[in-house]
Amino acid sequence: MAVTPETEMERDPRLAAAYRAASGEEPPAQLDAAIRAAARREVDAGPARPSMARSRNWGVPLSLAAVVVLSVSVVLMMQQEGADRLESLTSPVPAKPRAADAGIGNDATRSQVVEEVLPQRAPAPAPAAVRVEPPKAVSEPAPPPAAKQRDAETGLRALESRVDPATSAAEADNKPDELKAKREREAPTAPAPSLLRSMPAPVAGESAAGAGRADRRAPSGVLADAPAKDALWRDLVDAPPEKWLQRIDELRRAGKVADAAAVVAEFRRRFPAEHLPEGLR
Amino acid sequence: MPTDADASDEVLMLGYRDGDAGAFDVLYSRHKGGVYRYLLRQCRNTALADELFQDVWMNLIRARAGYAVQARFSTYLYRIAHNRLMDHFRRNNPGNVSLDDEAGMAVDEPAAPRSFEPEAGADVREQAAHLLALLDALPAEQRAAFLLQHEGGLSIEEIATATGVTRETAKSRLRYAMAKLRLGMQAWQ
Numbered sequence: 001m002a003v004t005p006e007t008e009m010e011r012d013p014r015l016a017a018a019y020r021a022a023s024g025e026e027p028p029a030q031l032d033a034a035i036r037a038a039a040r041r042e043v044d045a046g047p048a049r050p051s052m053a054r055s056r057n058w059g060v061p062l063s064l065a066a067v068v069v070l071s072v073s074v075v076l077m078m079q080q081e082g083a084d085r086l087e088s089l090t091s092p093v094p095a096k097p098r099a100a101d102a103g104i105g106n107d108a109t110r111s112q113v114v115e116e117v118l119p120q121r122a123p124a125p126a127p128a129a130v131r132v133e134p135p136k137a138v139s140e141p142a143p144p145p146a147a148k149q150r151d152a153e154t155g156l157r158a159l160e161s162r163v164d165p166a167t168s169a170a171e172a173d174n175k176p177d178e179l180k181a182k183r184e185r186e187a188p189t190a191p192a193p194s195l196l197r198s199m200p201a202p203v204a205g206e207s208a209a210g211a212g213r214a215d216r217r218a219p220s221g222v223l224a225d226a227p228a229k230d231a232l233w234r235d236l237v238d239a240p241p242e243k244w245l246q247r248i249d250e251l252r253r254a255g256k257v258a259d260a261a262a263v264v265a266e267f268r269r270r271f272p273a274e275h276l277p278e279g280l281r
Numbered sequence: 282m283p284t285d286a287d288a289s290d291e292v293l294m295l296g297y298r299d300g301d302a303g304a305f306d307v308l309y310s311r312h313k314g315g316v317y318r319y320l321l322r323q324c325r326n327t328a329l330a331d332e333l334f335q336d337v338w339m340n341l342i343r344a345r346a347g348y349a350v351q352a353r354f355s356t357y358l359y360r361i362a363h364n365r366l367m368d369h370f371r372r373n374n375p376g377n378v379s380l381d382d383e384a385g386m387a388v389d390e391p392a393a394p395r396s397f398e399p400e401a402g403a404d405v406r407e408q409a410a411h412l413l414a415l416l417d418a419l420p421a422e423q424r425a426a427f428l429l430q431h432e433g434g435l436s437i438e439e440i441a442t443a444t445g446v447t448r449e450t451a452k453s454r455l456r457y458a459m460a461k462l463r464l465g466m467q468a469w470q
Contacts, residue, residue, distance in 0.1 A: 015412075015462060019431050022409030027317040027334055032309070035338045039297070039305040042342050 290354030423458035
């Protein structure tokens, strides 16, 4: 019989016979017994579980169907939530409770539930009732027209540096009378020294004597804003600091300590860089 | 129902899947020697061969519920054995397991492979020992191809299926293995 190379390669009877002669190894007897016993136990344990191959047959279609159902559900939920959000943003009325939350599906029952649910909620408090005083504390007595002009010139930042809303609110709550008195004293006065430094240089109207100290003096416009009742220093508006100091000293000597203190306060506002002698403090 | 000892492997395995413990005994008796020697020649350690052998059959027992006839039972069984063996190699010598490379194939193959013929009166046991030594010297892939053919009775296609390679690769491995063994056994001619 002609033997092709492949057949000869696949099967070599003599080599196979030699290998069979060398193949006498067998597994140990106890191993045989253990494996046979395990096989019997497996059979005795009960019928074979469902075939994994069969479960794989319907597993893939089931997975695809589940993915499709979940995707559609998510999209529908997103659309519904988006509509609710848009409605709540565009309508001043509080948003309706979601139908999914209430467990209802049609508009009639939904509106009924809205009527039942909304009254149970705490009514939305009015903005004025909710606020805790800061606006009232911050608000000052209506400033004179000049003060308004000053605020416009210095800007909001300067205003905030003058009044701290938090501390003002606390003061307003704790010491309303003191704050009121303090504000009455401060209201007609000139701005704080820091504000004065940021203000423009003195304008026309100042005296020649005061011109040399223009860098340390307040502009005449600010002085003109002072109320007429402040007659204690009205004639000193354009006077140099020495005149102010002289007036303070005169008042103190006359025993008018309160008037002297008022003039000192005005002097400090007008000449923040000027030194006040200890005897006049 | 009594087990038919002449039934095919596939029928016996289906019978065991359906609860016939006797079918497993027949199957086990048919294949236990071949599987054991396949593992023993590959791992070269009796204790390890025992462990792997038990694992192979336990895997078969656990997988009985999912068994379906898609190939010869011996192909199925030796594939389990081969996979268990490769798992062991990977676990104990990671990075040094080359199942698909052609290492060791560049041998001086005889121009015309010839069958060796044991001399009359020669010591058969010496020949067997010499053949086993030659077999042990083969690369693992070639040795596996030879063992699967001679222990499991697998064809080239079935060897390819059991080892997870192409038919040409399996054929090449078997060809080189046979050539080396013949060459080594020329001294016994």
